Amino acid sequence: MSELPIVPQVPRPVDAGDHGVHRRGIFDPELLDRCISCGFCLPVCPTYALDKDEQSSPRGRITLMRALESGRLEPDDPTLQHEASYCLGCRACETVCPAGVEYGPMLEQWRDHQWRAGHGPALARWLRWAVARRRMLQLSGLVRRFARTRGPVRDDVAHVMLGCAERALFPAVSQAARALVPGADAPADQGCCGALHAHNGDSAGGREMALRLGRDLPGTIVTTSGGCAAHVAEHLGRDRLVEISDYLVRTGWKPAGRLMTRGADGRPRPIRVTLQDSCHLRNGLGVHRQPRELLEQIAEYVELPSAASCCGAAGSYSILRPRDSKRVLAPKLDEIMAAEVDYVVAVNPGCLLQLKQGLLPRRARGAKVKAVHLVELLVRAGSRAE
Ligand code: SF4
Numbered sequence: 001m002s003e004l005p006i007v008p009q010v011p012r013p014v015d016a017g018d019h020g021v022h023r024r025g026i027f028d029p030e031l032l033d034r035c036i037s038c039g040f041c042l043p044v045c046p047t048y049a050l051d052k053d054e055q056s057s058p059r060g061r062i063t064l065m066r067a068l069e070s071g072r073l074e075p076d077d078p079t080l081q082h083e084a085s086y087c088l089g090c091r092a093c094e095t096v097c098p099a100g101v102e103y104g105p106m107l108e109q110w111r112d113h114q115w116r117a118g119h120g121p122a123l124a125r126w127l128r129w130a131v132a133r134r135r136m137l138q139l140s141g142l143v144r145r146f147a148r149t150r151g152p153v154r155d156d157v158a159h160v161m162l163g164c165a166e167r168a169l170f171p172a173v174s175q176a177a178r179a180l181v182p183g184a185d186a187p188a189d190q191g192c193c194g195a196l197h198a199h200n201g202d203s204a205g206g207r208e209m210a211l212r213l214g215r216d217l218p219g220t221i222v223t224t225s226g227g228c229a230a231h232v233a234e235h236l237g238r239d240r241l242v243e244i245s246d247y248l249v250r251t252g253w254k255p256a257g258r259l260m261t262r263g264a265d266g267r268p269r270p271i272r273v274t275l276q277d278s279c280h281l282r283n284g285l286g287v288h289r290q291p292r293e294l295l296e297q298i299a300e301y302v303e304l305p306s307a308a309s310c311c312g313a314a315g316s317y318s319i320l321r322p323r324d325s326k327r328v329l330a331p332k333l334d335e336i337m338a339a340e341v342d343y344v345v346a347v348n349p350g351c352l353l354q355l356k357q358g359l360l361p362r363r364a365r366g367a368k369v370k371a372v373h374l375v376e377l378l379v380r381a382g383s384r385a386e
């Protein structure tokens, strides 16, 4: 007897009958109507991979958005509330969608409504408040001795964007970035780019902050944060905002040599590295070849099977949903250990922190692998004078 193909349970083409009858105006209708419920996005969705639950998939969440838009569900519906925050916002679903669904903007519109006027997680509101305080950001950076230039802001050089988390947590990253972009300015008086606002229920505030950053930093802005890159590029354009691996490849950066270490036999060997992509850099801007190209010049590069899949940091997700964030990260840590690398490289401060924290217990048990930002390795390799 021939086997019948297993047809997945596909939800009703949602709200087909509701369109044009009732709309709350939460979502851009052109975006919301694009999904054809094919399900191609399910295999790449990290939360669907964890639970195998339709409502925790991109298709399931679009179904929920349509129910919210049509009034079939109220914003205080527990499933809506749960899924609005459970989604990582990684946008992996966009990369495989045959209908061109732009999930990222829809998630922003969803959270703008779902988390409006004090309805969202209190921690998200506090984070939005904290990163909007420019003086506080500057103080945290000064304490950590981040790279900064003094004097008036010039408009004839590139500017290094310092980032709010990075300047407090990883000052060596901004110092390395300045060393790699000769002549670049790094004005201390620059605010947060607003990505955190845009992803946490205040897209208007996020847009305003990105535009303000554009006024603070005239000309080309170079960022070491893949997460911020997609948000700022959306509002300032890709000519103005360039992520650093993209910048270095475009400008023809070459290392002075490879980074070496000693193997178990005591003989010199190139360091072995792997990379964790930044979701928004890869899925939002399509930048993924560039960091690999740079790493291959300075090290033995090993591709991580799940490099393109979210590490669970996802902006503020690791703070808002720490348990789920760890569940997403766990299989990746096993892959990193199996790859037997010296370094796992991040291109985003959130991913760097996530990997560092995730590796701590394994390092305590003797593992040698370290998490570093791409620019920290590149600067160690030195720049070749042409
Ligand atoms: S792949 Fe695109 S069209 Fe298909 S279900 Fe997912 S979001 Fe909808």
Ligand code: SF4
Pocket (backbone or CB within 6 Å): 044, 045, 046, 047, 048, 056, 057, 058, 061, 086, 087, 088, 089, 090, 091, 092, 093, 094, 103
């Ligand atoms: S953004 Fe990421 S977690 Fe959210 S639905 Fe898309 S693939 Fe899943």
